[in-house]
Amino acid sequence: MDERQREQFFEEYNRGLHRLGRILLITSVILLVAVPFIIGAVNGVMPTLSGFLAGFAKVGIIYIPVAIVEFLVYTPMLGVGGSYLSFLTGNVTNMKIPCAMNARDMAGTTVGTPENEIVSTISVATSAIVTTLVIVAGVILLVPLQPVFQSETLLPAFNNVVPALFGALGLKYFAKSPKIAAIPLTLMALLCVLVPAAISQTSLLMIPAGGLALLIGYVLFKKDKL
Amino acid sequence: MNEYLSSVNSGIFYLLVAGILGFITIMCFVFLIKSYKAGIEIGMDKKVLKKTITASATFTLLPSISILLGVIALSGSLGVPFSWLRLSVVGALQYELNVAEIAAQSIGLSGLRVDEMSIGAFVTIGLVMTAGILGSVICCIFFLKKYLGKIHKAPKKESSGKPGFGAHATTAMFVGLCAAYIGAYIGKAIPREGQDVMPLFVAVVAAIVMAVFEYFIQKKGKAALENFSLAASMLVAMAAAVFLQMVM
Structure with missing residues (x-):
């Protein structure tokens, strides 16, 4: 295959991946959104519009910008096929990107080449399949353990899964950026100590806390102190 | 068994999730085969392609087990099938729990607490979690x-070597997020009406375990532990919650 044929073939391959990727994502979005409605219909309830809008407004303000940044930053690293599969199957930063990078290093390909695109797609697809299989095996083992997980004794564990997450994540992020963390953490703690009504409004508090952390981060970045 | 937990662990829900994940997995195979064939077509070495598959499979094994631990952590409040779906598709443990908590508060619950959940609350929370992650x-x-087309056509700029603020922006946003939660746990632990020390206790235990992991990862070069640090810290802290409840 000469260079021109190779280029033509690669363009056709990429077009095919875009077509397939869009079909996959559109179908998956429909299926995923349908799940709460199907479960609701089976149980005779439906999601409430007011609850959904209130929750989505708070979630969107944080996660839509994150989603756009992730899309802009990660897709050039993942290529066409890798991007469609990674953003659908999740765990992008903690698994798919390191996996694709590792595969590329082993294969010795360079960014922007057809070889690189192919290796990235194969790597992400394999990673997604293996994860699914491992979780399926785990879920099969989990099913008989359901009565144990639902016992009264373990209730405090599952009622405190969110504090467990933010304790662990907090340590990681605060240690990574103590200069950014100091003021928002002190202010939030003071606010919740002095105004008890604020405690139950964490979903609102995270907006000024996130904004303040961003502002401090930006100022430090501009001063070259990050 | 709690009526809510029975509903979110029903057989039909397992079948639904299995069907969706089955479809996505088949599509992953389609991408894999298509790319493998394309590699052969442009003259790539079969050995390299096979090595890519085996290397990616082995690379993924450990992090996958940590995701499974996340399914266990999430399953007590959202049921196994939904946790299985959420952590197999689009999301990650940090996102799922945070959004579930925000959604729970938005519909009037005090948070993602099993004893306050109902199937009606669950479907709204599930919809917020799904819609919120689709960005x-x-x-x-x-x-x-369009975007990748532009990137590939754009002339390569000389890099200054310094990463932009984008890399720090996500970290800053998550710092703010964690600050809001930790601040609330500190506020809850203050001795007054409605005092609850459990969330702060659990967060501190999780932080200590994470600090131990970070020590081994950063100082002792045990990078493989990175895959487990979050899920393992959470599970130890959750176990500590059970212990504290027993002695209180």
Whole structure:
């Protein structure tokens, strides 16, 4: 295959991946959104519009910008096929990107080449399949353990899964950026100590806390102190 | 068994999730085969392609087990099938729990607490979790072709070597997120009406375990532990919650 044929073939391959990727994502979005409605219909309830809008407004303000940044930053690293599969199957930063990078290093390909695109797609697809299989095996083992997980004794564990997450994540992020963390953490703690009504409004508090952390981060970045 | 937990662990829900994940896995195979064939077509060495598959499979094994631990952590409040779906598709443990907590508060619960959950609350929380995570997927559907096309055509700029603020922005946003939660746990632990020390206790235990992991990862070069640090810290802290409840 000469260079021109190779280029033509690669363009056709990429077009095919875009077509397939869009079909996959559109179908998956429909299926995923349908799940709460199907479960609701089976149980005779439906999601409430007011609850959904209130929750989505708070979630969107944080996660839509994150989603756009992730899309802009990660897709050039993942290529066409890798991007469609990674953003659908999740765990992008903690698994798919390191996996694709590792595969590329082993294969010795360079960014922007057809070889690189192919290796990235194969790597992400394999990673997604293996994860699914491992979780399926785990879920099969989990099913008989359901009565144990639902016992009264373990209730405090599952009622405190969110504090467990933010304790662990907090340590990681605060240690990574103590200069950014100091003021928002002190202010939030003071606010919740002095105004008890604020405690139950964490979903609102995270907006000024996130904004303040961003502002401090930006100022430090501009001063070259990050 | 709690009526809510029975509903979110029903057989039909397992079948639904298995069907969706089955479809996505088949599509992953389609991408894999298509790319493998394309590699052969442009003259890539079969050995390299096979090595890519085996290396990616082995690379993924450990992090996958940590995701499974996340399914266990999430399953007590959202049921196994939904946790299985959420951690197999689009999301990650940090996102799922945070959004579930925000959604739970938005519909009037004090948080993602099993004893306050109902199937009605669950379907609304599930819809918020699903819609909230689709940003990148929507971007891919509408903009990926154009964006990557532009990136590949754009002349390469001379890099200053310094990463932009984008890399720090996500970290800063998560710092703010964690600050809001930790601040609330500190506020809850203050001795007054409605005092609850458990969330702060659990958060501190999780932080200590994470600090131990970070020590081994950063100082002792045990990078493989990175895959487990979050899920393992959470599970130890959750076990500590059970212990504290027993002695209180």
